[in-house]
């Protein structure tokens with residue numbers, strides 16, 4: 001079975017990475033449909049070695065699409081996701097537009113893949129991809145929560161400039177090249193700097209990015225009581241996001257067992273040999289699909305807590321790879337459109 005797959009945001013950092021991951025994973029793409037804004041309409045992108053003309057989205061286009069991967073920002077998703085879903089496409093949305101909607105599953109396949117489908121096995125029309133810093137954290141939290149019950153998580157992030165799209169990357173490159181700005185993409189200079197603000201502040205003094213880490217973690221883990229205390233920080237790197245995470249368990253635990261649980265968990269690669277200076281860094285994780293964990297150690301200040309360090313490429317597992325992994329769960333369970341028409345025609 002081959003599917004008609006659209007990428008809305010095909011000229012952006014996440015969209016381009018989605019195309020690369022679809023190719024690498026040999027996703028069964030019968031027809032590829034790249035979509036972006038008016039600015040890119042008519043330009044070409046390469047997919048599977050072939051050039052494709054970029055179009056702007058329309059209901060007519062979505063009526064031929066089986067799976068639509070959205071990565072063009074929340075306002076574009078709000079404008080087009082329902083139209084695409086009503087036209088029969090399954091939308092996998094990378095933006096924040098629908099993540100907290102009760103009827104929309106928020107999915108990290110290693111954690112809650114079953115939520116892609118309803119009780120009858122029918123996929124949701126819109127499936128939300130979580131925030132990048134949340135995805136990599138919950139991949140590590142889930143197996144620990146299942147085994148030891150997590151009470152509280154204190155997390156500080158060190159987030160790549162690519163988290164702010166192509167503008168965010170360009171800002172770092174131009175500032176390093178000596179260009180100065182009156183208004184900064186990252187609120188302050190990002191070259192040779194560290195900025196403890198990602199997205200706008202909310203009334204409680206936390207940023208929207210920090211509130212996403214609280215609310216999305218609870219929704220994905222299915223535990224409204226899970227306490228998360230985040231500080232999200234932009235740093236001048238481009239390989240991926242890093243997180244320093246303190247985890248407090250409800251029960252006593254054995255450190256060797258914690259290590260075994262993480263080592264055997266789906267999606268996690270442990271890089272943890274401090275004597276040999278081995279731990280994950282964004283440069284090592286750049287362009288890779290996994291979630292990398294190191295610096296695992298007992299918290300010397302708390303009997304039931306540990307510390308660890310999590311790194312992942314935010315454009316990969318934090319966005320494109322997670323979306324493609326959701327799409328992979330649809331393979332075989334979704335009848336491609338031409339066949340659907342043939343089936344209807346034969347009735």
Ligand SMILES: NC(=O)c1ccc[n+]([C@@H]2O[C@H](COP(=O)([O-])OP(=O)(O)OC[C@H]3O[C@@H](n4cnc5c(N)ncnc54)[C@H](OP(=O)(O)O)[C@@H]3O)[C@@H](O)[C@H]2O)c1
Pocket residue numbers: 008009010011012013014015035036037038039040041057070071072073074076094095096130131132162163164165166167314315318319
């Ligand atoms: N970067 C990350 O690490 C990350 C992680 C998780 C989720 N996300 C989410 O993914 C989305 C895209 O992020 P990005 O980093 O790829 O941003 P980006 O590099 O700035 O790319 C934005 C894309 O959206 C398209 N677009 C903008 N306005 C549009 C419109 N009105 N109609 C159609 N297409 C439009 C752009 O097309 P043009 O080139 O034609 O302007 C471009 O293809 C955002 O919702 C972001 O929050 C990003």
